[in-house]
Amino acid sequence: MTSRDLIAPLAVAAVFCVIPFLGLDGALLNLLIFMMIIALAAQGWNILGGFGGLASFGHAAFFGTGAYATAILQTKAGLGAWPSLALGVALGAAVGAFIGFLSFRSGLRGSYFALITLAFAEVLRIASNSAEITGGAAGILIRLDYGFWNLQFEDRRWFAVLAVICVGLSLVLVRWMERARFGARLIAVRENEEAAKALGVDVFRVKMGAITLSAAVTGLAGALYAQNYLFLDAQVAYGSWISIEALFAAIVGGLGTLFGPLIGAVVLLGVGEITKSLAGGVPGVDLVVFGALLILTVAFAPGGLSGLAQRLGFKGGRA
Amino acid sequence: MYSPLIVAEALLNGLMLGAVYALVALGLTLVYGVLHIVNFAHGAFLTVAMFGVWLAWDRLGMDPYLSMVLLVPAMGALGYAAQRWIIGPASRGADNSILLVTLGLSIVIQNGLLALFSSDTRTIDTDYAFQVVEVGPLLLSFPRVVGLGAALVTAVALWVILNRTDIGRAIRAVAKEKLGASLVGIDVAHVYAVTFAIGSACLGVAAALLMPVFYVEPNTGAAFVLVAFTIVVLGGMGSVTGALVGGLLIGVVESASSLWFGDSLGQIGIFLIFIAVLLIRPTGLFGARQ
Numbered sequence: 001m002t003s004r005d006l007i008a009p010l011a012v013a014a015v016f017c018v019i020p021f022l023g024l025d026g027a028l029l030n031l032l033i034f035m036m037i038i039a040l041a042a043q044g045w046n047i048l049g050g051f052g053g054l055a056s057f058g059h060a061a062f063f064g065t066g067a068y069a070t071a072i073l074q075t076k077a078g079l080g081a082w083p084s085l086a087l088g089v090a091l092g093a094a095v096g097a098f099i100g101f102l103s104f105r106s107g108l109r110g111s112y113f114a115l116i117t118l119a120f121a122e123v124l125r126i127a128s129n130s131a132e133i134t135g136g137a138a139g140i141l142i143r144l145d146y147g148f149w150n151l152q153f154e155d156r157r158w159f160a161v162l163a164v165i166c167v168g169l170s171l172v173l174v175r176w177m178e179r180a181r182f183g184a185r186l187i188a189v190r191e192n193e194e195a196a197k198a199l200g201v202d203v204f205r206v207k208m209g210a211i212t213l214s215a216a217v218t219g220l221a222g223a224l225y226a227q228n229y230l231f232l233d234a235q236v237a238y239g240s241w242i243s244i245e246a247l248f249a250a251i252v253g254g255l256g257t258l259f260g261p262l263i264g265a266v267v268l269l270g271v272g273e274i275t276k277s278l279a280g281g282v283p284g285v286d287l288v289v290f291g292a293l294l295i296l297t298v299a300f301a302p303g304g305l306s307g308l309a310q311r312l313g314f315k316g317g318r319a
Numbered sequence: 320m321y322s323p324l325i326v327a328e329a330l331l332n333g334l335m336l337g338a339v340y341a342l343v344a345l346g347l348t349l350v351y352g353v354l355h356i357v358n359f360a361h362g363a364f365l366t367v368a369m370f371g372v373w374l375a376w377d378r379l380g381m382d383p384y385l386s387m388v389l390l391v392p393a394m395g396a397l398g399y400a401a402q403r404w405i406i407g408p409a410s411r412g413a414d415n416s417i418l419l420v421t422l423g424l425s426i427v428i429q430n431g432l433l434a435l436f437s438s439d440t441r442t443i444d445t446d447y448a449f450q451v452v453e454v455g456p457l458l459l460s461f462p463r464v465v466g467l468g469a470a471l472v473t474a475v476a477l478w479v480i481l482n483r484t485d486i487g488r489a490i491r492a493v494a495k496e497k498l499g500a501s502l503v504g505i506d507v508a509h510v511y512a513v514t515f516a517i518g519s520a521c522l523g524v525a526a527a528l529l530m531p532v533f534y535v536e537p538n539t540g541a542a543f544v545l546v547a548f549t550i551v552v553l554g555g556m557g558s559v560t561g562a563l564v565g566g567l568l569i570g571v572v573e574s575a576s577s578l579w580f581g582d583s584l585g586q587i588g589i590f591l592i593f594i595a596v597l598l599i600r601p602t603g604l605f606g607a608r609q
Contacts, residue, residue: 053415055415055418055419057422102594102598103597103598106597106598106599106601108597108598108601110414110415110418111356111357111414111418112597112601114357114418115357115548115552115593115597116593116594116597116598118545119545119590119593119594119597120594122545122590123587123590123591123594126586126587126590127587240541244422244426247419247422251419279434282434283430283433283434283437283438284429284430284431284432284433284434284537285430285434287426287427287429287430287433288426288427288430288431288434290426291423291424291425291426291427291430292423292427294419294420294422294423294426295405295409295420295423295424295427298409298410298416298419298420298423299408299409299410299420302416
């Protein structure tokens with residue numbers, strides 16, 4: 001990776017850093033923060049599902065672990081917010097490594113892998129709904145206490161900047177991956193596992209690396225979610241909604257591309273807000289549109305929006 | 320401890336609950352066995368069928384069991400259309416694409432129902448929902464006895480269709496050798512869609528059997544879909560016998576574990592069985608070794 005490779009990700013992050021200061025009202029600022037959290041979760045999905053070709057239906061397992069760990073370590077173990085966030089990411093990655101170890105050792109891929117990740121996320125959801133440490137069905141609250149060291153900002157624009165910085169870091173990470181041997185090996189495994197093995201790629205190790213990185217990034221999204229909303233319950237943390245939004249944003253934006261998840265999150269949530277306001281309080285309409293967009297993307301634009309942009313001659317996307 | 324009579328009743332009730340599970344799983348395993356695809360929208364289709372039964376009762380005053388007459392052909396047509404005009408063309412046969420298209424379809428259906436019917440739960444009141452049948456010293460719930468009988472009849476009907484009819488022969492030919500089948504003049508896209516139609520028609524039967532004792536809301540099918548996948552994986556992907564035995568087994572396990580551990584842990588038990596089977600023996604009890 002050369003310093004020139006960093007220009008595009010850093011420029012995009014810089015642009016997004018400015019947006020909070022353009023005089024957005026509260027609702028739009030909240031939407032921006034939520035977009036960044038989903039973009040992060042989707043980037044995590046993209047590392048495994050896009051670059052590695054291993055579609056997961058259970059990224060909630062990593063998101064929820066990052067979120068619960070951040071919240072529990074602060075409220076029950078008395079740790080500071082920053083170390084809690086870091087440990088949340090580490091624990092999310094550990095859950096990824098655990099699920100990956102079991103699944104890849106048994107050689108699961110395709111539909112089987114998708115289903116087993118979903119089953120793991122559901123086990124965690126049911127368990128956390130009745131466990132005492134997670135606050136059970138009542139959920140868990142982080143005490144409101146503004147301050148930099150508590151990772152709570154009275155001026156919500158600073159939280160938006162923090163979320164954008166995290167997205168920027170994930171862009172740099174994925175750019176590094178694209179340029180490093182690890183990324184090349186991962187793509188080789190996606191394209192043809194047998195051929196990659198024949199060329200001496202340690203398939204198991206590459207997949208383990210991918211799921212661990214993927215889980216860490218999605219875990220960070222969960223940790224930010226906990227810190228932003230200061231409330232968690234089992235349905236929010238481990239519910240299938242986040243597995244689905246991460247997958248949708250990554251695919252609609254463009255699988256295996258650097259900016260796909262960010263584009264996907266911004267477009268999907270933007271479209272979602274518009275349909276919600278048009279539908280006027282009828283529930284579920286935004287998700288009907290999401291589902292239809294997913295089918296249309298798979299059918300007509302397998303490269304997602306970045307792929308479309310490239311086909312129309314814009315340089316962005318994969319550049 | 321519980322008296323042997325209570326345990327025996329619980330196990331028999333589990334067997335009958337398992338019969339309805341098996342019915343849901345039959346459709347799933349049939350589609351997997353022939354098309355080699357995992358239909359993630361199966362649960363959403365079940366929800367549609369259950370709303371169908373509820374609508375027939377609510378608007379037409381139709382008995383839930385009688386509404387099978389409407390539901391089975393309607394679900395068959397829905398399945399045929401979904402595979403022929405949406406899933407087939409959109410996914411072009413790639414494993415991951417099919418999974419994603421059926422996921423997208425299930426999200427559309429589930430939330431479409433949410434928009435139409437809201438998230439209220441709906442039930443059907445019948446005279447026979449709480450009736451019991453006396454078999455010697457045992458008291459068995461009437462709707463569950465009907466469920467067990469209907470599931471067995473459906474499984475036999477499925478076996479007859481697959482083994483004794485022309486379309487059944489065509490389905491098995493496509494399952495074994497797609498290219499060869501199309502070379503001898505079998506319309507593969509049509510056979511795929513017919514398989515999907517039969518799988519969905521099974522859901523029409525399952526929905527009619529479920530509604531007298533269960534409720535429906537837009538997420539109901541999603542709760543069944545993982546149970547159905549567990550059964551399919553346990554029985555062996557694509558095996559009709561496996562789905563039947565797996566369904567009965569899971570019903571008994573759920574009934575026994577909720578007798579001893581309470582309801583929510585019974586649910587976790589099913590997911591853990593699912594994970595264990597996938598990790599240890601992904602071909603299931605009756606599946607062929609790859």
